[in-house]
Amino acid sequence: xxxxASEPDRSLCTRLLAxxxxxxxxxxxxxxxxxxxxTEGLAHGKPAYGHGGxxxxxxxxxxxxxxxxxxxxxxxxxxxxxxxxxxGGWLGADTxxxxxxxxxxxGKGLVHFTTGGTIEIYTTRExxxxxxxxxxxAGLDVGSxxxxxxxxxxxxxxxxxxVALIDAPALATYLGRRFMDEQQFPGYPQKVKSGxxxxxxxxxxxxxxxxxxxxxxxxxxxxxxxxxxxxxxxxGGDLDALVQACPAQALHRDGETLTILADxxxxxxxxxxxxxxxxxxxxxxxxxxxxxxxGHRGPQGPMVGYVLIPFLxxxxxxxxxxxxxxxxxxxxxxDHARKKERVGDFLARVGPLWVLxxxxxxxxxxxxxxxxxxxx
Amino acid sequence: MPTINVGGVEIEVxxxxxxxxxxxxxxxxxxxxxETEGVSELTEDHWKVVNYLRNYxxxxxxxxxxRKLCKETGFSLKQIYDLFPSGPAKGACKVAGLxxxxxCV
Numbered sequence: 001x002x003x004x005a006s007e008p009d010r011s012l013c014t015r016l017l018a019x020x021x022x023x024x025x026x027x028x029x030x031x032x033x034x035x036x037x038x039t040e041g042l043a044h045g046k047p048a049y050g051h052g053g054x055x056x057x058x059x060x061x062x063x064x065x066x067x068x069x070x071x072x073x074x075x076x077x078x079x080x081x082x083x084x085x086x087x088g089g090w091l092g093a094d095t096x097x098x099x100x101x102x103x104x105x106x107g108k109g110l111v112h113f114t115t116g117g118t119i120e121i122y123t124t125r126e127x128x129x130x131x132x133x134x135x136x137x138a139g140l141d142v143g144s145x146x147x148x149x150x151x152x153x154x155x156x157x158x159x160x161x162x163v164a165l166i167d168a169p170a171l172a173t174y175l176g177r178r179f180m181d182e183q184q185f186p187g188y189p190q191k192v193k194s195g196x197x198x199x200x201x202x203x204x205x206x207x208x209x210x211x212x213x214x215x216x217x218x219x220x221x222x223x224x225x226x227x228x229x230x231x232x233x234x235x236g237g238d239l240d241a242l243v244q245a246c247p248a249q250a251l252h253r254d255g256e257t258l259t260i261l262a263d264x265x266x267x268x269x270x271x272x273x274x275x276x277x278x279x280x281x282x283x284x285x286x287x288x289x290x291x292x293x294x295g296h297r298g299p300q301g302p303m304v305g306y307v308l309i310p311f312l313x314x315x316x317x318x319x320x321x322x323x324x325x326x327x328x329x330x331x332x333x334x335d336h337a338r339k340k341e342r343v344g345d346f347l348a349r350v351g352p353l354w355v356l357x358x359x360x361x362x363x364x365x366x367x368x369x370x371x372x373x374x375x376x
Numbered sequence: 377m378p379t380i381n382v383g384g385v386e387i388e389v390x391x392x393x394x395x396x397x398x399x400x401x402x403x404x405x406x407x408x409x410x411e412t413e414g415v416s417e418l419t420e421d422h423w424k425v426v427n428y429l430r431n432y433x434x435x436x437x438x439x440x441x442x443r444k445l446c447k448e449t450g451f452s453l454k455q456i457y458d459l460f461p462s463g464p465a466k467g468a469c470k471v472a473g474l475x476x477x478x479x480c481v
Contacts, residue, residue, distance in 0.1 A: 181452070185457060188443075189441075335443070
């Protein structure tokens with residue numbers, strides 16, 4: 001066993017603590033996080049934290065959890081609160097300062113931006129309620145733990161991206177506000193994660209990672225700008241390589257002109273990503289996908305989601321129809337799922353067509369032709 | 377084992393405050409258990425939830441699913457948390473004299 005010292009043994013972190021580049025170990029060491037727990041894990045080749053669980057704190061139905069400690073002599077447990085993030089991960093300097101103040105005053109002086117899109121602050125059980133009250137005053141709230149609707153993540157969207165087909169953060173914010181109670185009061189058979197991706201590039205991996213996701217799509221064909229294509233060619237663009245890259249063989253080259261074969265095109269983003277002269281089509285909406293998960297538990301293991309509706313139009317930034325569908329599906333799943341059955345396992349058991357039938361939706365030919373390969 | 381005092385009678389509870397013997401439950405015990413949960417007064421709404429849980433438990437021997445509780449009593453989950461700050465499992469089931477529900481509810 002590694003020796004226990006009041007001053008953490010930092011020898012295992014020496015290289016991580018030194019040097020000019022960003023270092024998580026340096027950040028940890030600057031906070032009140034017990035670095036000894038980290039070095040303890042390094043010494044034994046496995047984390048010093050055990051499996052955690054949800055804890056009951058009156059007034060806080062969700063948003064609080066713990067990880068058990070394998071070394072209670074260093075730290076009894078790691079309790080943390082999970083904050084619902086603004087969509088797209090957009091955080092202003094003021095909000096970051098409020099978060100920092102909360103972490104400093106009530107927590108261990110450490111803020112964790114998780115891969116799942118939430119913000120976590122490590123603290124103790126006693127400090128949780130006062131911290132949440134302070135966060136509420138800063139316009140933030142907690143949630144997204146336990147068997148509830150997890151926070152609705154989205155990509156950065158048109159606020160920064162040039163190929164965003166829909167305003168993904170706006171849709172995620174709409175859904176997040178409409179389904180706030182579902183995120184804060186765990187009443188589902190199992191957790192359900194959601195994501196909104198702005199285009200079929202799906203940078204947030206919604207189709208694979210989220211139980212219930214919406215991906216921005218276009219229905220018409222990509223648009224080729226001849227003039228820009230010429231400029232791209234003159235700058236060294238390789239037209240043959242571009243034609244080769246199309247996974248559906250939908251690009252046709254005739255001399256210097258490029259045409260897109262309508263009956264072959266999948267409406268993916270490959271040519272658009274590769275060549276600035278090709279832009280997405282103008283008729284835009286979202287594809288509705290359910291059942292993705294990375295989790296290994298359950299009969300199916302990790303799986304890619306099923307496309308349930310290939311195209312749902314968005315008009316005048318009115319998301320209410322999408323919200324209705326989102327809510328109706330969650331109710332259907334929650335009413336019929338077995339205990340601890342995630343959306344993917346549920347869909348594999350009952351079949352996607354049963355779900356569409358229950359919701360009164362007509363099945364589209366695309367979803368039967370290749371339900372998982374082609375969401376576009 | 378810890379106990380709570382109900383009108384001079386000691387009733388055994390487990391380490392989380394759930395009643396050890398559900399057969400000893402009565403309205404006075406419910407009031408005493410509610411006080412341990414920070415509920416000072418049991419209103420008609422509280423009793424609606426408690427009686428539903430109690431009857432379901434007597435019939436089936438387990439606590440109902442949270443969604444079933446909400447649908448049958450007509451309260452939203454949020455309202456149940458308003459009535460019992462510790463939630464349906466740790467709060468309402470305790471007051472209704474059910475043994476501690478399993479799982480992380």
